[in-house]
Amino acid sequence: MKKKIFIGILIVLIAIIPVVWYVFTVTFDNTADVKPDFKVEASAMLGEFIQNEKAANAKYVEKVVEVTGSITAIEKADSTFNIKMEDDSTGSYLIFAFQPDQKDLLNKLKPMQEVVVRASCSGGIYSEILEAHSISFKRSIIVNQ
Numbered sequence: 001m002k003k004k005i006f007i008g009i010l011i012v013l014i015a016i017i018p019v020v021w022y023v024f025t026v027t028f029d030n031t032a033d034v035k036p037d038f039k040v041e042a043s044a045m046l047g048e049f050i051q052n053e054k055a056a057n058a059k060y061v062e063k064v065v066e067v068t069g070s071i072t073a074i075e076k077a078d079s080t081f082n083i084k085m086e087d088d089s090t091g092s093y094l095i096f097a098f099q100p101d102q103k104d105l106l107n108k109l110k111p112m113q114e115v116v117v118r119a120s121c122s123g124g125i126y127s128e129i130l131e132a133h134s135i136s137f138k139r140s141i142i143v144n145q
Contacts, residue, residue, distance in 0.1 A: 031099065031118050031139045034064045042069025042085040046092050049124040049133045060121040060135075066143060067094060068116045074109060081106045083117065083140070091132035096140040105142050116143040 038060065045067060048056040069085040072093070079100060086093035096117050098106060109115065119137035126133050 031064065031120065031141045034118070036066040036118055037063040039066040040068070042067050042094055043087060045094065045135065046087050046090070046133065049135055050090065050092060053124055053126055053133065057123050061123045063121055064118060065121050065137070066116055066118045067096075067137075068114070069094070071109060071111050071113050071115060073111060074106065079103075083109070083115070091130060092134070093132070094135045094137065096137045098140045098142075102141055109142070117141070118143050 045056075045060075045065075048059070067085070071083055072086040073084040075082040075084065081098045081103065083096045083098070083106070084093050085096075096119050117137070117140050119140035122136040122138050124133050124135035
């Protein structure tokens, strides 16, 4: 019986190791080198998520999107930067997490400045507490500076 349990555990480990290896070693192309799947204005994208979050998530999640909009906030945290584009009337916003190599460029940006950002969309959610949509992006770069 102990031998069967040992063999079962060994088989499970052999099956899991390649999956774990893939997850920890997966790499992505540099966003600067990737052609965007969509080009959209920040307000239009927010409108799509407000109108039908499920359809907008199906359309944009894990796609590279080029978003044009005005910066409402620049958030610096340790070694990362986030840029926020917010709709004042609804409180909904897009938030972009930037690649570390963008630090020098991001230091030159100012709120209310119009920018084009290319990033991979992580998806949007609606917060019942804030009564607003939040759309997050990863691996972001500034395109037009």
